[in-house]
Amino acid sequence: MRIVLFLWAWLLSVGALAAPGDPATLDRGTWPEQLKNPTLFDVASRAEILTFARGLLASEALDEAALAQRLGLRTVNMDAVNRLRGRLWQRLFNGYDHAQQSCDQDASFCFLVEDVPTLREQAGKFQLGEESYYIKWAEPSRTFHAQYLDELLRKAALFPQTGSEIDRFGDYERNGDEMNDRLFLLSFDSAANLQPDNTDWLAEYLRKSNLSGTFFVLGKDVQARLAEHSVASLQATFSQQCVGVQGWEFRSHSHWQDWQDSVRRSADLVKGKLPENYVPLFRPPDGQRRSDAQAFFNAQGLQVALWDIDAQDGAGKLKGSQSAQRVLTLMLLWRHGVINFNMKQDAVKTALPWLITQTAQSGIGWEDCQDAFR
Structure with a gap:
């Protein structure tokens, strides 16, 4: 029940984000560490993956009408949206799987993730405490990924009537x-x-x-x-x-x-x-x-x-x-x-x-x- 309530709180909060078309950006100065070695790249990577995955999971609670309203569209191509979500989850898992290989060197943002279902589970529970070393980054990152996810969902919702890089028409x-x-x-x-x-x-x-x-x-x-x-x-x-x-x-x-x-x-x-x-x-x-x-x-x-x-x-x-x-x-x-x-x-x-x-x-x-x- 707590997870459900948290997800709905997320959905309500993203309604106050920037208007459709405003590109997402994030002040990297809110992240407290420099990417001065591959392990620290992995730490930051795991953090961004979990944050985006949390937003992606929350978006799935929206029905077609609610998603159209959120994206500022009259209609959405739900088939294209669902295909996109499937690809995103697989790529997020593949990325996290690579990023967790260095967890023995730095355990920050490390959770047991063995497949897409366990990534979804960990994303639903992911939240930083107020005393976290990374707390100044948490809210700006959440905002960035909510806006960026909307960019992707909007392109999928309009595809293929409006072509974009969001999907491919074939192996060519x-x-x-x-x-x-x-x-x-x-x-x-x-x-x-x-x-x-x-x-x-x-x-x-x-x-x-x-x-x-x-x-x-x-x-x-x-x-x-x-x-x-x-x-x-x-x-x-x-x-x-x-x-x-x-x-x-x-x-x-x-x-x-x-x-x-x-x-x-x-x-x-x-x-x-x-x-x-x-x-x-x-x-x-x-x-x-x-x-x-x-x-x-x-x-x-x-x-x-x-x-x-x-x-x-x-x-x-x-x-x-x-x-x-x-x-x-x-x-x-x-x-x-x-x-x-x-x-x-x-x-x-x-x-x-x-x-x-x-x-x-x-x-x-x-x-x-x-x-x-x-």
Whole structure:
């Protein structure tokens, strides 16, 4: 009975959270420890997993009408929502199972979790006492995960009528689910705005850091660069990096009549001018693409490259520091995945260096872009 009452208290509290569309972020300064070794990464990871799992469990008490009201929607696709919940529980358990391997070195947030049912049980009971060393983090983290869960549930509720990265249409679409524990891939979207373009800065920063990322470029942007600079200059910009495509221009590829030409033209241009950097990947703008496109992408030798950790730095949604702290929190939560930054927002110039510095001793790895999605 106490657990039931606690869950309903949670549900009532999240009704006072930010309006739909406000991206979640968390001040990592509320966490009292630096991620200065792999064990401390695991401690923070277990804490974030349990907090998110508690919110996920509470959300299951909502019926369809209550969920629609919470998400600010008229209707919800409950089948898609339930599929999402199933995937989330499995991924949370897999992550916690990895994170609990270091419990013999630091027992903080360690509970007996052997499968999804025991994770659900522990999540339902999870709560910090007022004297906890981590108490200043507890409420900000709860708020973050409630907002973030709503982001995910809202996308699932609208899928597939509104396409997004929340689910895949087939095996030709890839995200970060299959990556190894503690391994992350950096990726960069173009987005619609033309300025500022931080591509050159990002590529140079990654090279100096001995890192690589996948840049998803627009065909018209590459064409504009070539009108002012040589092919050699373009190749120098993307040296040691990977380049996929995001279409000829940044617009939804779900209802655009010329979407196939958009993909084909941009892929042919990049493959021809950047043969050493080109990777056969298409990232749909805003995740919007057709559900019946598998035959086309197979014929083109392309995969659809989605993501599962969104920096929410597009269109000035979050400042650089907020974006970076959001990404780090989601890295702790999911423990692997594809990170999506916006190369045309200045926030990335603050967020990326901070993120690299904060995780330098945490035991994570950065996937080589040439090895991703194979």
